[in-house]
Amino acid sequence: MKLQDKITVITGAGKGIGRAAALAAAREGATIVAVARTQADLDETVAMIQADGGRAISLSRDLTCGEEVCSLVDTVLEKFGRIDILVNNAGGYPKEIYEGREHQAIRLWEWSEGQWDQIIRTNLRIPFLCMKHILPVMIRQGSGKVVSVSSRMGRIASQMGAYAVAKGGIVTMTKTAAIQTKEYGIQVNAVAPGIVDTPGQRVYNHSVGQDDVKMGSAEDVANAIVYLLCDAPDVMTGQCIDLFTTT
Ligand SMILES: NC(=O)c1ccc[n+]([C@@H]2O[C@H](COP(=O)([O-])OP(=O)(O)OC[C@H]3O[C@@H](n4cnc5c(N)ncnc54)[C@H](OP(=O)(O)O)[C@@H]3O)[C@@H](O)[C@H]2O)c1
Numbered sequence: 001m002k003l004q005d006k007i008t009v010i011t012g013a014g015k016g017i018g019r020a021a022a023l024a025a026a027r028e029g030a031t032i033v034a035v036a037r038t039q040a041d042l043d044e045t046v047a048m049i050q051a052d053g054g055r056a057i058s059l060s061r062d063l064t065c066g067e068e069v070c071s072l073v074d075t076v077l078e079k080f081g082r083i084d085i086l087v088n089n090a091g092g093y094p095k096e097i098y099e100g101r102e103h104q105a106i107r108l109w110e111w112s113e114g115q116w117d118q119i120i121r122t123n124l125r126i127p128f129l130c131m132k133h134i135l136p137v138m139i140r141q142g143s144g145k146v147v148s149v150s151s152r153m154g155r156i157a158s159q160m161g162a163y164a165v166a167k168g169g170i171v172t173m174t175k176t177a178a179i180q181t182k183e184y185g186i187q188v189n190a191v192a193p194g195i196v197d198t199p200g201q202r203v204y205n206h207s208v209g210q211d212d213v214k215m216g217s218a219e220d221v222a223n224a225i226v227y228l229l230c231d232a233p234d235v236m237t238g239q240c241i242d243l244f245t246t247t
Pocket residue numbers: 011012013014015016017018035036037038039041061062063064089090091092093122149150151152192193194195196197198199200201
């Protein structure tokens with residue numbers, strides 16, 4: 001029970017990697033604040049955690065909106081008085097971006113301004129807003145841990161345009177946050193998984209005609225997140241751990 005009573009905000013905890021991380025952290029004793037937009041998904045996550053003997057609440061918020069992130073932080077502080085952990089997981093590559101395309105690669109010059117902004121909002125603005133509003137809470141406490149979910153697409157020469165740029169941005173933001181918060185006892189790291197079997201990934205695979213692609217498990221990613229939260233030494237900060245979820 002290495003996370004006993006740690007107040008743990010997990011974004012995108014309605015399904016996929018976020019849900020798996022919520023279950024894994026709860027098994028270590030963490031109190032989970034599961035956040036996403038879809039209340040029904042959050043209810044399911046909370047029920048799964050409670051059935052497993054853990055503690056969790058849910059808050060439905062659109063995290064691309066600064067006011068909703070502030071309201072999330074206010075609500076957690078009113079209820080629990082602190083935030084020990086942030087798992088910055090919400091993100092994705094929504095169907096409308098790639099639907100109807102003949103090939104997966106969208107060349108940089110083919111992105112519309114609207115598509116580009118939408119992907120950056122979901123994948124870089126959300127983790128920025130959560131760090132912006134939660135790091136000051138951790139600084140006041142003199143402790144805290146953040147793990148963000150980047151992607152292999154942010155670590156290599158990728159065909160995924162704005163998504164890869166945002167995921168690479170998470171790695172840079174992790175390093176910046178780490179050097180700016182180390183003196184306050186805060187540890188900031190990231191994980192960069194390859195392809196992982198989640199509801200979001202299955203929709204993508206189907207749309208691009210790759211239903212049979214090999215995928216890793218969300219539980220493996222969750223275990224890496226929990227490792228960073230429980231066992232990584234304090235000096236290990238600003239790191240992005242590549243996870244070879246697929247070979
Ligand atoms: N699956 C993979 O292969 C893979 C690989 C590498 C990295 N990743 C990254 O891992 C993270 C989780 O991916 P996943 O595959 O588990 O995705 P998923 O199955 O699509 O789940 C995404 C979660 O994020 C939430 N979310 C999305 N937009 C949000 C918003 N504006 N406000 C609040 N919550 C929001 C979704 O809930 P609502 O829609 O209800 O808000 C959902 O709970 C993402 O950052 C993704 O980029 C995934």
